Amino acid sequence: MVMLEETRTETGRMILNMGPQHPSTHGVLRLMLELDGENVLECVPDIGYLHTGIEKMTEARNYHQALVLTDRMDYLAPITNNLSYIMACEKLFNVEGKVPERALDTRVVMSELTRIASHLIWLGTHGLDLGAMTMFMYCFRERERVLEIMEAISGVRMMTSFMRIGGLAADLPDEFYGLVSQFVDDMPKKIDEYETMLSRNPIFVDRTKGVGVINRESALEHGFTGPCLRASGVQFDVRTNLAYCGYETYEFDVPWSREGDVYARYMVRMREMRESVRIIDQGLKRLRASRGAPIRLDDPRITFPKREKIHSSMESLIHHFKLVSEGPVPTPGEAYAAVESPRGEQATYIMSDGSNKPHRVRFRAPSFYNLQVLPQTIAGGLVADVVACIGSIDIVLGEIDR
Amino acid sequence: MAQTSAPTPTTAVDAAEPEAPPPPPTDAELVVARYPGATVPTWRFADGIPTVRVAPDQICDAISWLRHRPDGGRRYDMLVDVSGSHWPERAEPLEVTYILHALEDSHRIRLKVAVGGEHPAIPSVTGVWALANWPEREIFDMYGVEFSGHPDLRRIITPNDWEGHPLRKDFPLGEEPVEFQRP
Numbered sequence: 001m002v003m004l005e006e007t008r009t010e011t012g013r014m015i016l017n018m019g020p021q022h023p024s025t026h027g028v029l030r031l032m033l034e035l036d037g038e039n040v041l042e043c044v045p046d047i048g049y050l051h052t053g054i055e056k057m058t059e060a061r062n063y064h065q066a067l068v069l070t071d072r073m074d075y076l077a078p079i080t081n082n083l084s085y086i087m088a089c090e091k092l093f094n095v096e097g098k099v100p101e102r103a104l105d106t107r108v109v110m111s112e113l114t115r116i117a118s119h120l121i122w123l124g125t126h127g128l129d130l131g132a133m134t135m136f137m138y139c140f141r142e143r144e145r146v147l148e149i150m151e152a153i154s155g156v157r158m159m160t161s162f163m164r165i166g167g168l169a170a171d172l173p174d175e176f177y178g179l180v181s182q183f184v185d186d187m188p189k190k191i192d193e194y195e196t197m198l199s200r201n202p203i204f205v206d207r208t209k210g211v212g213v214i215n216r217e218s219a220l221e222h223g224f225t226g227p228c229l230r231a232s233g234v235q236f237d238v239r240t241n242l243a244y245c246g247y248e249t250y251e252f253d254v255p256w257s258r259e260g261d262v263y264a265r266y267m268v269r270m271r272e273m274r275e276s277v278r279i280i281d282q283g284l285k286r287l288r289a290s291r292g293a294p295i296r297l298d299d300p301r302i303t304f305p306k307r308e309k310i311h312s313s314m315e316s317l318i319h320h321f322k323l324v325s326e327g328p329v330p331t332p333g334e335a336y337a338a339v340e341s342p343r344g345e346q347a348t349y350i351m352s353d354g355s356n357k358p359h360r361v362r363f364r365a366p367s368f369y370n371l372q373v374l375p376q377t378i379a380g381g382l383v384a385d386v387v388a389c390i391g392s393i394d395i396v397l398g399e400i401d402r
Numbered sequence: 403m404a405q406t407s408a409p410t411p412t413t414a415v416d417a418a419e420p421e422a423p424p425p426p427p428t429d430a431e432l433v434v435a436r437y438p439g440a441t442v443p444t445w446r447f448a449d450g451i452p453t454v455r456v457a458p459d460q461i462c463d464a465i466s467w468l469r470h471r472p473d474g475g476r477r478y479d480m481l482v483d484v485s486g487s488h489w490p491e492r493a494e495p496l497e498v499t500y501i502l503h504a505l506e507d508s509h510r511i512r513l514k515v516a517v518g519g520e521h522p523a524i525p526s527v528t529g530v531w532a533l534a535n536w537p538e539r540e541i542f543d544m545y546g547v548e549f550s551g552h553p554d555l556r557r558i559i560t561p562n563d564w565e566g567h568p569l570r571k572d573f574p575l576g577e578e579p580v581e582f583q584r585p
Contacts, residue, residue, distance in 0.1 A: 047559065048559040051560065056568055057575070223533030234505065241508040242508055242510075331446065332445075333445065333446030333448050334445070334449075335449045336483075338482075345482065349483070349485055349499070351487055353489075360487040360488070360569075372536045402559075
């Protein structure tokens, strides 16, 4: 962190501190802007205000306990964080590929629901930043419905921690199917509604087209992933390129664009929401068909035995006791597992020394790398564009600082 | 490495079994052959990403070679992640891991560098790939690894006046005294 003594440099340029308590920085991001009039000459992001030591804390917890910490990083898309952590654990415990089909389908549906919820927050706040205040109300209205579905599934609206090593915490409740199918029916119309408000709105288009352009080479050089990278003309999506949880069996397109400006990122995310609805629709059909199928691997080393069995079988009681007191123990090694979070490649990299606690857990936060590109997008622009650029990159500080 | 002519034994009188051509060397094998001192660690990598451990002074060249591939092989277009880890019981306790991704066939490779000593230092790869800037600062902050040649090596997550490197194993987890007592 840099402290500034002078707000005006000797050339008459002004240093402006934006944040860490600024509504359009979407959290506690601080930007130091060097201005020449309205023009931004340089932008230096300063992060770390939300550091909570999650990576350190996971080293003091066993593999089941560390799961709840992952929700707290990217708090707008906790499911994808859970998923990458759980997938890394499954690789480490050698149970990848043994997870029941129904659990995988549920993971896919929940990931896509959380993607829509996260994109809705992005759209609402991005609109708010650029003066379209109604968007915020509309987007939060639909996001509420996703949170209701999450609440029906897990009992918690945001920090669900619903995934487990080898499957899920519980089976889906009966009301899930109705809620989701209604959501799938309504959502495309709602996205149309958003698009009529923004896509051809002259104020919005003027403030986003040609602003914050990042070309393909620069995006790869400085570390974009996710919708931002795809808006710069790179067709890379972890869901298709390194398919996980059976994404390869779903039919969906990966939207992309060549322009690389704020408007292109907006368009990519809008189309991505439609594709997510398509995936949810397919997943829901599979989940309807597989009702009653197992949702968790039955491996006494890793997964908890059924409640009834604990009361009737001595072995189950022992396994339960071992899992609660010691936790699952993997063989030494390391595993890197990546998922496509709403912001890009979110990955968990676990290193184990063969004890019941991870030796090291690294979370690859997409926002951390995406934010690094921000100075490139802003340089040479106007102060007002800074807000548009931050919004279009869609950062979550909880994940950047971890 | 497309072979233009494939002379197979046409006089197949005594050729009992047409021998399958040896598989082309993988990128990991090429890196091992190219850089003396590079090894494949005998460690379990449960994710199946090929891994090579290279000497610290070769890391920039190795990453640059993999990125540009002057031999025409598979190009790694993305540096996905740079991360650190601390293994106090090893001879070279601090380890930095680079994961690279090739867009053409979604292949990945992982490079590892380990250092030890009083002032652990690794050449910075920011000259090869600008995105290494922040992750290297994070490793410097969390593990105290110096990246020589880094343009802006400051702490990034913790405050500038922070003492110690939080993710090292000898750094205590930390507890605050609680003012309440159990009744």
